């Protein structure tokens with residue numbers, strides 16, 4: 001297996017996650033101390049300079065986001081960790097929290113200091129009940145040792161809705177409301193939880209922070225692709241030999257991920273497609289596999305990096321059938337707030353089922369193409385905007401598979 | 408305030424900072440289609456038909472929620488925008504019942520209008536109606552969830568404007584629907600039947616319980632003498648139902664129209680509005696003098712009564728015991744009036760024409776039978792009368808006027824203003840002042856209690872006693888005053904509450920009312936009518952004087968108590 005580069009998983013397997021002293025022995029909470037010795041603007045500038053971008057999918061510059069919340073005037077600000085990890089095939093956040101909860105807590109505490117927040121939440125996926133205990137233990141240990149000072153962190157369990165991973169739906173859910181997205185702007189850094197400036201970052205994003213503070217922005221910015229530096233954790237599933245996870249620099253190509261790290265396709269079968277980023281990710285054909293996994297490089301081929309899930313399909317797979325199942329997933333997960341997603345996801349599934357069962361026509365392909373185009377630019381939140389990507393990209397790259405099923 | 412410069416469809420415009428694209432477009436005369444947007448509510452941004460292209464943005468932006476920024480370049484009708492809007496409309500229409508021809512909102516529906524404007528001729532999606540059951544559980548409101556397009560304007564009206572919280576959202580995705588917040592049917596919820604959700608609804612998913620057929624059957628029945636009363640707020644608004652401006656239909660033409668459609672006698676609720684002032688004014692004076700429960704609340708708005716019985720059952724003693732003018736009228740028409748006219752009360756079919764949906768419920772209350780019969784047999788809203796008028800084919804510009812029938816048809820300007828928020832208070836003050844001071848009121852206009860402000864207050868000096876009064880309209884405003892009373896911190900002696908924003912002119916039975924601005928136009932028309940009245944104080948109504956002389960004998964007397972006053976019951980909703 002090829003060499004990884006472990007930043008967010010640096011302590012994986014090296015420490016007992018329930019022992020804070022193990023974490024401290026690895027240099028833990030030094031970065032927090034260092035951060036607190038810096039003035040806030042310098043700290044935020046440093047994070048900005050590292051060019052760390054959000055690992056939750058949207059890829060926004062982390063330091064810049066923090067600077068908005070820092071500049072916002074308010075009597076209360078919040079730091080929220082998005083640990084909803086609802087994306088099927090993704091478990092990178094779980095890996096971090098399970099094996100090194102303190103790195104997340106330290107990252108959040110640095111953020112809290114930077115923006116001037118005293119209250120934090122970790123919104124933890126409902127299907128991860130065992131993590132709540134681990135996180136709470138770690139939080140109370142950090143409190144006891146005096147690392148957190150006036151910063152309180154509360155762990156909240158999600159209710160199992162995929163859309164609650166969307167940051168504003170997550171905020172609504174913490175507020176005790178129906179987990180539905182809000183329209184943006186205003187963005188959370190100016191008006192978030194209970195209308196107050198709020199930073200929502202992904203687990204993996206926070207886990208990068210202590211290392212950046214410790215080793216410096218320049219060091220971090222030099223790793224991987226300059227526009228999206230650092231590492232990214234990928235979880236490999238589907239028709240692949242090594243169904244496991246890897247943390248690799250962002251200049252790694254998709255091909256390297258599949259063949260170098262993933263060990264290629266089992267049973268000597270040929271590669272058909274790979275879906276990266278989770279259920280709403282694009283399907284990528286063979287000819288685009290030399291793309292680096294960094295955010296903008298992926299965007300350039302009409303794909304996303306998303307959560308870092310890598311789902312490989314070999315030549316025997318029925319792509320139209322796979323996409324039909326995905327359409328069903330979105331029909332089920334649409335929150336129902338906005339019209340194009342509420343009605344569109346249902347129609348998308350209806351028409352995909354028709355095509356998949358051999359009753360479709362070219363008119364149907366035209367219709368879902370138009371529907372997908374409209375949803376991707378008109379829906380209220382990222383769920384509806386991204387839901388058509390599997391349909392649109394497979395129609396683009398695997399048209400023959402569709403035509404083979406038409407009446 | 409800072410200004411922001413932007414370009415919309417090539418036109419330069421400068422608007423205040425914080426404006427949305429929708430507002431900026433309006434400035435330059437560009438109409439952007441909307442469905443979930445409502446001018447008096449918070450932004451929802453859920454229908455997405457208002458999307459526009461903003462240069463530099465891959466995503467289309469909802470014009471109703473997107474704030475303008477300096478140098479922004481907006482296209483409101485690019486091919487991408489048109490494709491999106493048409494597709495979204497197709498999606499919405501493809502599960503909408505295609506029942507325009509039989510819908511109460513035919514030709515008055517925002518969805519129908521957009522389907523027309525965007526030339527939707529067919530759509531690529533299979534037509535599938537959800538098949539949800541109609542909710543006919545209340546005497547006032549009918550919900551047809553199949554027609555619902557989930558804009559949530561009704562929820563906003565009910566929760567924010569009215570603070571009743573009778574409606575909510577259930578389920579997710581395409582199974583999402585608007586449901587009563589408690590229980591299965593609206594009747595199980597705290598709904599007060601104000602009908603504000605009807606005005607909020609862009610389509611026909613919420614309507615009044617239509618009872619036109621019952622009216623037509625009564626007219627067809629030779630044994631029934633069909634008598635009507637018209638509420639103060641109706642005449643101004645009825646004009647809108649036949650294509651005129653508020654107030655444009657003269658009263659005598661309205662009366663003539665009612666005779667045309669089959670009413671045998673046309674009387675006026677304004678008569679009992681004046682009577683209410685005498686009874687309620689005396690009740691207030693009695694409470695003031697004898698140390699009764701204060702502040703006293705007005706009781707003419709049945710939506711408000713429902714609200715008080717539901718949310719403030721501990722404050723029912725504060726409510727004036729006076730029945731609403733509709734019910735006073737109902738009790739008198741089958742006693743006093745029948746006697747005076749020599750008509751058998753058993754034959755009288757008493758129909759009231761109301762701006763209000765809650766009145767349908769009020770008329771059906773079991774205690775409203777003090778005449779020995781059901782006091783009010785049928786309540787028709789302004790909208791239903793509008794439909795009957797249109798059915799009649801009458802050209803109101805050519806119809807010759809007619810006057811009210813005797814004994815319960817005369818009224819004063821004080822009764823006219825009952826239709827607007829603050830009107831009952833102003834009418835009461837005009838009378839109470841003269842009764843207490845024995846002096847003639849120089850200026851009858853109490854302007855402090857007029858207008859669309861949510862809560863208004865005033866003080867009146869009655870021979871050295873300063874009486875403090877407050878007026879609230881819209882139940883969320885009422886709630887503020889009630890919480891004050893409950894906390895023992897209310898500085899007032901007398902409080903007027905109307906359930907509906909603007910008062911009865913904005914009632915749930917009025918022509919579909921899309922904004923508070925529209926309510927204000929009707930209010931303006933009401934005060935013009937008041938000014939034009941020869942008599943503007945209730946106690947000077949000559950027919951009311953005759954009523955006391957011949958029948959009631961004195962305010963708050965024995966007969967009054969029997970016919971004109973009532974009592975209230977806590978609603979005891981389990982979950983509250």
Ligand SMILES: Cc1cc2nc3c(=O)[nH]c(=O)nc-3n(C[C@H](O)[C@H](O)[C@H](O)COP(=O)(O)O)c2cc1C
Pocket residue numbers: 053054055056057058059060082083084085086087162163164165166167168200201202203205206381382383
């Ligand atoms: C439907 C949907 C689901 C999402 N789920 C997650 C999630 O599970 N975890 C996550 O970190 N971000 C998720 N996001 C992205 C968040 O909205 C947000 O961009 C992110 O938490 C910001 O953190 P970051 O800047 O550190 O990436 C989701 C977005 C959408 C539209």
Ligand code: SF4
Pocket residue numbers: 163180181333334335336337338339341342379380381382383384385
């Ligand atoms: S895009 Fe879908 S999930 Fe997002 S707000 Fe609209 S209906 Fe809800």
Ligand code: SF4
Pocket residue numbers: 548564565569571572573574597598599600601602603604605
């Ligand atoms: S009638 Fe009034 S109280 Fe009832 S649901 Fe509608 S707005 Fe709410």
Ligand code: SF4
Pocket residue numbers: 554555556557558559560561562585604607608609610612613
């Ligand atoms: S009932 Fe009417 S107002 Fe309410 S959500 Fe449905 S369409 Fe909108």
Ligand code: FES
Pocket residue numbers: 440441442443444451452453454455456457458469470471472
């Ligand atoms: S009017 Fe803007 S989204 Fe509905």
